[in-house]
Amino acid sequence: MVVFPSNKAICERLNGMPCSTMRRHLARLVEAGLLMRRDSPNGKRYVRKHGDGRVAFGFDLSPLYCRSEEVARAAEAVREVEGRVRRLREVVSLMRRDLAALAEFGEDIQPGLGLWDQLRDKAALIARALRRKLAIEELSAYRADLEALLDHARNVIDGPETEEMNTNGASFERHHHNSNEESIDLEPALEKGGAAAGAPDVETDVPFADLEEADTRRVPKIPLHLVIAGCPSLKTFYQGDIRHWHQLFDAACHVRPAMGISASAWEEAQRFMGPEQASIVVVAMLERFAHIRSPGGYLRALTSKAAAGEFSCGPMVMALMSRRTAA
Numbered sequence: 001m002v003v004f005p006s007n008k009a010i011c012e013r014l015n016g017m018p019c020s021t022m023r024r025h026l027a028r029l030v031e032a033g034l035l036m037r038r039d040s041p042n043g044k045r046y047v048r049k050h051g052d053g054r055v056a057f058g059f060d061l062s063p064l065y066c067r068s069e070e071v072a073r074a075a076e077a078v079r080e081v082e083g084r085v086r087r088l089r090e091v092v093s094l095m096r097r098d099l100a101a102l103a104e105f106g107e108d109i110q111p112g113l114g115l116w117d118q119l120r121d122k123a124a125l126i127a128r129a130l131r132r133k134l135a136i137e138e139l140s141a142y143r144a145d146l147e148a149l150l151d152h153a154r155n156v157i158d159g160p161e162t163e164e165m166n167t168n169g170a171s172f173e174r175h176h177h178n179s180n181e182e183s184i185d186l187e188p189a190l191e192k193g194g195a196a197a198g199a200p201d202v203e204t205d206v207p208f209a210d211l212e213e214a215d216t217r218r219v220p221k222i223p224l225h226l227v228i229a230g231c232p233s234l235k236t237f238y239q240g241d242i243r244h245w246h247q248l249f250d251a252a253c254h255v256r257p258a259m260g261i262s263a264s265a266w267e268e269a270q271r272f273m274g275p276e277q278a279s280i281v282v283v284a285m286l287e288r289f290a291h292i293r294s295p296g297g298y299l300r301a302l303t304s305k306a307a308a309g310e311f312s313c314g315p316m317v318m319a320l321m322s323r324r325t326a327a
Contacts, residue, residue: 001060001061001062001065002038002047002056002057002058002059002060002061003056003058003059003061004045004046004047004056004057004058004059005045005058006045007019007022007023010022010026026059033063033067034063034064034067034071035059035060035061035063035064036059036060036062036063037058037059037060038056038057038058038059038060039057040057044057045057045058045059046058081136084136085134085135085136085139087253088136088139088140088143089130089134089139090249090270090275091143091246091249091250092126092130092139092142092143092146093130094244094245094246094249094275094276095143095146095147095150095244095246096123096126096127096130096146097123097245098146098150098244098245098246099119099122099123099126099146099149099150099153100119100120100123102119102150102153102154102157103116103117103119103120103123103153104116104120105157106119106153106156106157109157110156110157113156115152115153115156119149119153122145122146122149126142126146129142150243150244154243154244222280222313222314222317224242224243224244224245224248226317226321227248227280227283227284227317228242228248229321230284230287230317230320230321231283231284231286231287231320232287233286233287233289234251234255234283234286234287237254237255237258237286238250238251238254238255245275245276245279248276248279248280248283249275249276249279251279251283252278252279252282252283253266255282255283255286256282259282259285259286259289259295260294260295260296261282261295261296261299262296265296265299265300265303266278266282266299268300268303269281269282269299269300269302269303269306272303272306272307273302273303273306273311273313277306277311277313280313280316280317281299281302281313281316282299284313284316284317284320285298285299287320288320
């Protein structure tokens with residue numbers, strides 16, 4: 001368990017790390033008790049054989065071996081926390097976009113209220129905060145603030161009592177004009193050129209974009225209540241309220257593992273579709289789950305179409321609505 005590489009060999013294996021930096025890291029490992037020094041009389045690292053035996057001078061790896069399970073558990077805990085932070089950051093980003101959209105919508109239907117300016121200012125402040133690396137406590141605080149503001153804004157717009165959503169043909173007539181009832185199934189129609197061709201049911205979210213990474217997400221124009229009306233099975237597996245896009249994202253995250261969709265397929269779908277459209281796809285797949293042989297493979301196929309600019313989530317929802325109407 002004693003190894004005896006030279007400083008030069010260690011630095012080369014670390015892709016040319018400076019020797020001073022390498023020595024500092026080694027000192028910290030020794031201080032943490034993960035390595036032990038077995039120094040020779042002259043301070044060099046080497047091995048010397050005496051008949052059938054040998055004596056090695058260098059770094060003793062036995063403490064690292066003995067604590068390998070502890071290190072693995074600590075690494076898993078760090079990965080879990082990082083995953084929670086990443087998911088919470090995504091939810092806060094979606095909620096911030098919901099807030100900005102509600103402010104614009106509220107200004108159109110009830111102009112003159114100072115509330116809409118306050119909501120826009122809050123959305124802008126949080127967008128700037130998201131450029132930094134935030135701790136989970138800060139993200140949780142932002143989420144709580146946004147939840148309160150979103151509920152308040154929705155109550156001002158809709159009233160405290162939410163009426164039953166109208167899901168007849170008139171409520172989605174403008175989204176239905178480019179769909180073929182006889183040919184649409186769960187498989188979405190392909191739109192040549194994607195965004196370049198001006199797909200009618202998505203829009204690019206430009207205001208308040210995070211500067212940390214390029215914001216290529218597309219926000220569906222299709223009303224959220226149509227998605228919920230077309231996917232009633234979701235209520236069986238997710239008991240929370242779904243009044244905003246970030247809540248649909250929460251629901252999709254909740255049902256995704258039970259559907260057999262891997263985390264990598266889900267993250268790839270979010271990357272190319274955007275979190276809102278990826279969430280629509282997952283809940284639409286849940287509605288037709290019995291007819292999908294491989295949900296993970298199906299999602300990856302749709303993600304490939306989205307990456308090529310040939311994906312639209314609108315026909316999926318319209319197909320489900322048509323099935324419900326026919327039934």
